Amino acid sequence: MTHGITNIWVYLEASPLLGLVVTLCAYVAASALYQRTRGFPLFQPVLVSVVAIAVLLEVGHIPYERYFEGAQFIQFLLGPATVALAVPLFANIERIRRAAPAIAVAIVCGSATATVSAVVIGRALGATDVVLRSLAPKSVTAPVAMGISEKIGGLPSLTAALVIMTGITGAMLFPSLYAATGIRDWRARGLGVGTASHGIGTARALMLDLTAGAFSSLAMGLNAIATAVLVPPLVFMLLGR
Amino acid sequence: MDLGVLRVLALLLVCQLIGEVVTRAANLPVPGPVLGMVLLLAGLLALRRVPEALERTSHGLLDNLSLLFVPAGAGIVRHLGILRAQWLPIVAAIAGSTVLAMLVAAGAFLLTEALLARAGRKSAASET
Numbered sequence: 008m009t010h011g012i013t014n015i016w017v018y019l020e021a022s023p024l025l026g027l028v029v030t031l032c033a034y035v036a037a038s039a040l041y042q043r044t045r046g047f048p049l050f051q052p053v054l055v056s057v058v059a060i061a062v063l064l065e066v067g068h069i070p071y072e073r074y075f076e077g078a079q080f081i082q083f084l085l086g087p088a089t090v091a092l093a094v095p096l097f098a099n100i101e102r103i104r105r106a107a108p109a110i111a112v113a114i115v116c117g118s119a120t121a122t123v124s125a126v127v128i129g130r131a132l133g134a135t136d137v138v139l140r141s142l143a144p145k146s147v148t149a150p151v152a153m154g155i156s157e158k159i160g161g162l163p164s165l166t167a168a169l170v171i172m173t174g175i176t177g178a179m180l181f182p183s184l185y186a187a188t189g190i191r192d193w194r195a196r197g198l199g200v201g202t203a204s205h206g207i208g209t210a211r212a213l214m215l216d217l218t219a220g221a222f223s224s225l226a227m228g229l230n231a232i233a234t235a236v237l238v239p240p241l242v243f244m245l246l247g248r
Numbered sequence: 249m250d251l252g253v254l255r256v257l258a259l260l261l262v263c264q265l266i267g268e269v270v271t272r273a274a275n276l277p278v279p280g281p282v283l284g285m286v287l288l289l290a291g292l293l294a295l296r297r298v299p300e301a302l303e304r305t306s307h308g309l310l311d312n313l314s315l316l317f318v319p320a321g322a323g324i325v326r327h328l329g330i331l332r333a334q335w336l337p338i339v340a341a342i343a344g345s346t347v348l349a350m351l352v353a354a355g356a357f358l359l360t361e362a363l364l365a366r367a368g369r370k371s372a373a374s375e376t
Contacts, residue, residue: 026319034315053314057321064325071325078319084309085316087260089281090267091306093288094298100289109360117353125345132337138330142341146349149320150279164326169342171321176346178314184347190354199354203346210313220310226353228282235277 020069026077033059048179053207057171089148089206092224095213099221106194113195114226117202118233119241121146126245136246137162143242145169147234148205148227155235159242170205177204178211193219201226252301259302263287 019025037055044050064074075082096103103110125142134142141161144152149170156166181200190196193216200208201223209227213220266287268280276283292298324331331338 030318034318053317053321056318060322061325071323081316082319086264086281088309088313088316090260090263090284090288091309093285094306096289097292109357112360113353113357116356117349120352121345121349124348125341128344129337129341132340134334134337138334164323167320168324168327171317173342173346176342181350184350195354195357198357199350202353203349207314207317213310231282232278
């Protein structure tokens with residue numbers, strides 16, 4: 008009997024099915040919890056799923072690489088989903104066109120703020136050089152952030168994890184932050200959350216308001232460019248080469 | 249079988265593929281899918297409307313966008329050591345800089361719009 012169970016476990020551990028099923032089920036359960044608690048911020052679905060999967064991998068001694076063999080099929084959909092953001096952008100194209108100069112100013116200021124403040128706060132509290140360099144590009148979408156991290160002497164895989172933490176933080180905080188500071192314009196809210204916390208912030212913005220979602224998608228795309236240009240010189244200035 | 253979904257998936261993947269090829273060939277700092285998004289947007293602008301199947305499928309994908317970040321997020325298990333040793337600076341840097349960037353970007357947007365609107369009113373007034 009135990010022999011049979013071991014055999015099944017050996018099969019499951021080697022098959023990509025496990026990573027795929029675990030990711031989907033964790034997210035479905037986390038979303039149900041989030042809805043049940045009427046959007047309690049700490050139960051943000053990405054956060055709960057990531058913690059649950061991390062605990063499972065640690066307790067089950069499953070290497071991340073093994074898990075990713077299955078989970079990569081989910082991650083793969085990020086590409087076509089990013090392309091699909093053109094649809095909400097198109098629906099808001101007139102508003103975007105009219106606000107173009109203000110959008111450009113917002114993204115350059117937001118991008119520089121995200122990088123400089125992360126490095127300054129991290130350094131003040133004693134983060135090591137390699138962690139600071141991995142932190143610098145964390146507000147931008149993962150593939151770009153990893154490329155920049157490598158260029159400036161960070162750890163790309165650490166940057167990927169920090170990018171996701173940043174996204175979760177932005178998605179969790181932005182509705183109450185803007186409510187508390189009296190910023191009610193959905194275009195401004197979308198731009199802010201898209202610049203600070205890329206796709207995860209955009210996902211939340213899309214759920215709350217379509218205009219915010221469109222402006223957030225736009226900010227995420229433009230911030231990828233702004234950050235790729237701004238971060239290397241800013242980091243070399245703050246931390247040296 | 250509904251061919252609409254497959255057609256849309258093919259369209260999205262072709263846009264992404266062109267984006268990946270062009271960004272690599274021209275060594276652009278943008279990720280391939282972002283260029284693919286620009287490409288699809290250009291197509292929609294030329295068409296002046298969103299085909300129904302594209303509308304439906306893109307909603308299906310985007311409604312569950314945050315699921316797609318979970319695999320990368322679980323990668324945190326590879327860096328638990330660094331996180332344990334430096335959790336305070338990391339958490340503070342992420343929380344602080346995310347709040348600041350959200351406020352600065354939104355504030356800069358509203359301020360620029362207000363300044364431009366005032367300049368617009370002034371020039372309109374001086375013309376009359």
